[in-house]
Amino acid sequence: MEILSEYVKRLGYLFYLVDPKQSSFENINEVPDYITQVIPYFVSLIVIEQIILFAKNYRFIRVNDAIASLSQGILMELSKTGFKGFALMYYIYIYQNWRVFTLEWHHTSTWIIAFITVDFGFYWFHRFTHEMNILWAAHQVHHSSQEYNLTTALRQSVLHLLFQYIFYLPSALVIPPAVFLVHNQFNVLYQFWIHTQLIGTMGPLEYILNTPSHHRVHHGKDDYCIDKNYGGVLIIWDRLFGTFQQELHYISYGLTTNIKTFNPFNIQMHHYFSIFCKFFKINGFKNKYMTLFASPAWDVEPIAQQKCHKSVNNDIYDPQIPIFQQIYVLIHFAIIILIHTNLMQTINVLSHYREVISLSFICLSLTSFGFIMDRKYWSKYVEIFRSFSI
Incomplete structure (x- = not known):
């Protein structure tokens, strides 16, 4: 029963269904890495989604697009090792020196205020990444897939953390850093499951929450979808600030001018x-x-x-490679996932040299897989080099 209870509790992380008392902490170093804890749930739900799609006679996920999306997720997680502490440092500094008043970290009211303020900050961060070109340069990564499924949720920029925290700094005037860090993670986790076409509308919840229907609009490249539905967990911000758009019909996904690469x-x-x-x-x-x-x-x-x-381009970029190459890339990508998982678990005890070597090998591998899926003639030379560098 304990195992089942733990399973249900961690599954709830994806839907922001958590107990405020069990997810409130006084110090930063006490806050769990909730995102790492639910990685197996990411994988499980991606597999389940594909089984359901197959049962409904839809086509399977494109291997090349899925690997490209998951590769961005791996790179983003690697970037967090350097950027997260740097970004959080400024939040802590403002809280310690300039906070307006002190909220008790263990009070449920503090938890609720943090939930609202973090989501409000995310709305403006997300909106600016669409409305300012230099920020869009990072955020376009998330929109670059021409598919819309759970793997798309993991297609993230490595540079988001450099400026994302700027939009959360007003929260530092009142929200304790540990409480903020909890809600920052749950806000991200909630947005995983809304990247699916399997869920239609959700009744009255559509008025309050960001749902798959709302977020499909956000990822659309059709005229009526552009720059709409920026909300993270709550859709009320879009309704208040005039950026809400209801889903009307079938949506085309990707960038208005699609990139033709899996590198x-x-x-x-x-x-x-x-x-x-x-x-x-x-x-x-x-x-x-x-x-x-x-x-x-x-x-x-x-x-x-x-x-x-x-200038919407609906052509799907899908270069075909032989089945044996697809299997080869899948097997080796699975190995990279294991290496990445082990690295994240041991990074605090690794020497700087081992850390750099591991990071470099992962980046080289993901690049090589991209070359293979792009059918670049030099991919075999890069892959030979990668194989001998193990």
């Missing part, structure tokens, strides 16, 4: 290259400023700006 580093960085190329070529301070800080739709010519969101 994880191209997926992460391609829009930065585009921005800085334009920045150095364009004339005038105002134009350079707008290139960085205006909407991604902005262009020098008003006509080009008007057309930006209408």
Whole structure:
């Protein structure tokens, strides 16, 4: 019964169904890594989703797209080892020196206030990543898949943490750091299960919560979907600030101009290259400023700006590779997942040298898999090098 109880409790993390008393902590170092704890649930639910899709006579998940999405998730988790402590440091500094008043960390009221303020901060963070080009360069990673399933939820930017905490700093005036860190994790976990096409509408909950239906709109590249439904857990912010859009019909997913690669580093960085190329070529301070800080739709010519969101490309990027190569990549990707999991569990006791070697090998492997799935002629040479570097 204890095992079953623990299973149900951890499953509840994905839906923000947690006991405030059991998820309130005084110190940062007491806060569990909830995201790591539910990784097996991510895998299980992805498999279950695909079984149901197959039973409904839908096509299976595309292996290349799924591996590309999961690769971004691995890279994001690796980036947290360096960025998370750096970002959290500023939150702690503001709380310790500038907080307006002190909330008792163990009170349920503090838990509820933190839930609301963290979700409110996420709304504005999410909205700015769509409305400011330099921030969109990072966030576009999450929208770059032309599929919409649970693997898409894990397709995340490695650079989000560098600026995400800026939008949470007002919370530091009242919310204790440990309480904030708990809700920051649950806010992320809640958004995993809404990345599915299997769940339709959810009745009255649609008025309050962010649901799969609402989030499908957010991921759509059709005209009526662009820059809508930014909410994390609550959809009320979108209703209040005029960014809500109800799902109307079948949605096409991806970027308005899709990228044609499964290379994880191209997926992460391609829009930065585009921005800085334009920045150095364009004339005038105002134009350079707008290139960085205006909407991604902005262009020098008003006509080009008007057309930006209408150039929807529905072609699916899906280069075919032989079945034996698919199996090869799947097996080796599974090995990388095990290496990554072990690294995350032991990173605090590894030497700096071993840590760098492990991180480098994981990054090299994910890049090599991307080359294979892109059918690059040089992929075999990269893979041979990777194999001998084990």
